[in-house]
Amino acid sequence: MENTFATAATIINLLSQITSLSVVSDFLKSKGLTSSASGWKELQEKRILPAIESGNLSLDELKNLLSTSEEHGRQHVFLFKTSPETAATFFNWDKIKENLRKYGAETVIDKPRLLNEPDEMQISEVRFNNEYVLIKFIETKISMESLGTEQEGDILKKIYQIHKERGVNVLKLHQDGLLEIRIGSHRSSGGYVKPLKAFTAIANDFFTMASFSYLSVSKLKNNLWDKREELEGKIRFTNWTLKNDFGNRLHASSASIKDDLRSDEGLQSSLETFIESDAYCDATNLYFLEGDEGKLPSTEIHVLLSGESNEFAITKHCDQEDYKYVLSEIRKLNI
Amino acid sequence: MSYQKLENLISRFPSEKGTLERLNALMISDISASQSKKQQRIYPLARLMDKVNPNSQYSFIEIVSVLVEEGVMKRILRVESPINQIGLGDYDAIEDIPKSIHDETSDEDIDVSPENVKLYYKFNV
Numbered sequence: 001m002e003n004t005f006a007t008a009a010t011i012i013n014l015l016s017q018i019t020s021l022s023v024v025s026d027f028l029k030s031k032g033l034t035s036s037a038s039g040w041k042e043l044q045e046k047r048i049l050p051a052i053e054s055g056n057l058s059l060d061e062l063k064n065l066l067s068t069s070e071e072h073g074r075q076h077v078f079l080f081k082t083s084p085e086t087a088a089t090f091f092n093w094d095k096i097k098e099n100l101r102k103y104g105a106e107t108v109i110d111k112p113r114l115l116n117e118p119d120e121m122q123i124s125e126v127r128f129n130n131e132y133v134l135i136k137f138i139e140t141k142i143s144m145e146s147l148g149t150e151q152e153g154d155i156l157k158k159i160y161q162i163h164k165e166r167g168v169n170v171l172k173l174h175q176d177g178l179l180e181i182r183i184g185s186h187r188s189s190g191g192y193v194k195p196l197k198a199f200t201a202i203a204n205d206f207f208t209m210a211s212f213s214y215l216s217v218s219k220l221k222n223n224l225w226d227k228r229e230e231l232e233g234k235i236r237f238t239n240w241t242l243k244n245d246f247g248n249r250l251h252a253s254s255a256s257i258k259d260d261l262r263s264d265e266g267l268q269s270s271l272e273t274f275i276e277s278d279a280y281c282d283a284t285n286l287y288f289l290e291g292d293e294g295k296l297p298s299t300e301i302h303v304l305l306s307g308e309s310n311e312f313a314i315t316k317h318c319d320q321e322d323y324k325y326v327l328s329e330i331r332k333l334n335i
Numbered sequence: 336m337s338y339q340k341l342e343n344l345i346s347r348f349p350s351e352k353g354t355l356e357r358l359n360a361l362m363i364s365d366i367s368a369s370q371s372k373k374q375q376r377i378y379p380l381a382r383l384m385d386k387v388n389p390n391s392q393y394s395f396i397e398i399v400s401v402l403v404e405e406g407v408m409k410r411i412l413r414v415e416s417p418i419n420q421i422g423l424g425d426y427d428a429i430e431d432i433p434k435s436i437h438d439e440t441s442d443e444d445i446d447v448s449p450e451n452v453k454l455y456y457k458f459n460v
Binding site: 249 | 376422455
């Protein structure tokens with residue numbers, strides 16, 4: 001039981017980093033368990049551990065909650081596509097198992113592994129059904145925070161604090177041929193080209209990347225601009241970057257991340273003039289507004305559309321249904 | 336590009352005949368535009384693909400490589416300011432890119448990292 005409690009404590013610690021107390025409380029409530037708590041410590045000691053001890057809650061159920069919470073949001077998502085017929089060739093459980101063994105992850109065939117901050121990226125879970133194949137990887141992302149400088153004589157030293165953060169990377173192939181390569185966000189600058197290249201090499205073992213082309217979101221960006229008035233009440237925008245084929249750019253930003261650029265008519269007018277001279281939308285920051293009366297999304301979701309042509313980012317962790325909603329809207333608007 | 340060059344490419348990439356014709360039309364339009372404006376159009380690869388809509392992204396990348404080799408198109412590595420994305424310098428090869436560059440727009444020296452370097456293509460007019 002001590003081992004079980006230690007594992008539960010690890011899971012709760014990880015949950016506290018990626019989701020809210022209310023999400024876990026709602027989960028306990030859905031199982032008919034007492035769920036109120038003023039903080040994570042109380043939730044752990046007075047609700048979760050006693051429920052495990054009494055057999056009313058299993059470790060697997062807690063792991064499952066972590067699994068669905070950790071793999072959505074706080075990621076940069078790169079979209080690729082192939083035909084449904086080609087996708088079907090990768091729904092091959094024997095081939096997937098062979099690759100899992102190659103990566104020393106055969107135990108996940110039976111059940112997911114709980115990984116905290118591994119030294120190297122490792123496969124933690126695989127899910128395989130008629131709708132999708134999902135392979136999840138956990139890694140430790142390192143970033144450095146500048147603390148200042150120290151001078152000793154003629155030597156000037158820069159001092160950095162090393163931060164470690166658990167990163168969740170996901171490969172998800174849908175039966176309709178959409179492939180999501182989701183890379184956990186990192187704090188440091190540097191973009192995602194290098195991590196994408198490294199992770200795509202791994203994806204190639206499972207899905208032969210030469211069978212996929214990247215799915216550009218340029219139509220999405222232009223549709224978001226064209227339909228911006230129609231989307232009022234659903235989406236707000238805090239900045240736009242428009243660009244033309246001469247490489248000239250027009251950046252527009254709202255005063256704060258809480259605003260909506262559409263409220264400034266003068267600014268809108270400048271952007272419209274530039275668009276009319278054959279410019280296009282290169283990047284935007286947008287927020288899907290919280291749905292009314294129980295509709296999705298359950299909270300405001302920030303989406304960053306910049307970087308690579310097939311990339312979008314959800315900057316904070318979100319729940320599975322909110323992520324599915326955002327992805328569905330992105331796909332609808334990308335036609 | 337010359338009629339012969341276009342025909343050679345079409346025979347090499349028959350499934351991209353439409354793509355090559357659209358690329359040729361784009362080139363003609365760019366030549367015309369560059370005569371009236373002081374700037375020439377430059378395209379990231381993804382933008383080129385949006386404009387000519389190839390059947391296969393892989394074939395298109397090959398086509399562009401051939402056009403660069405033959406001098407019809409030019410590849411540009413542009414160092415852009417991290418502050419406002421303005422182009423600070425254009426280079427033909429990665430090894431030509433300096434490790435540090437002065438950003439006149441902010442009057443700061445910046446370390447050039449891969450995220451500041453963008454790849455563009457333009458037609459040789």
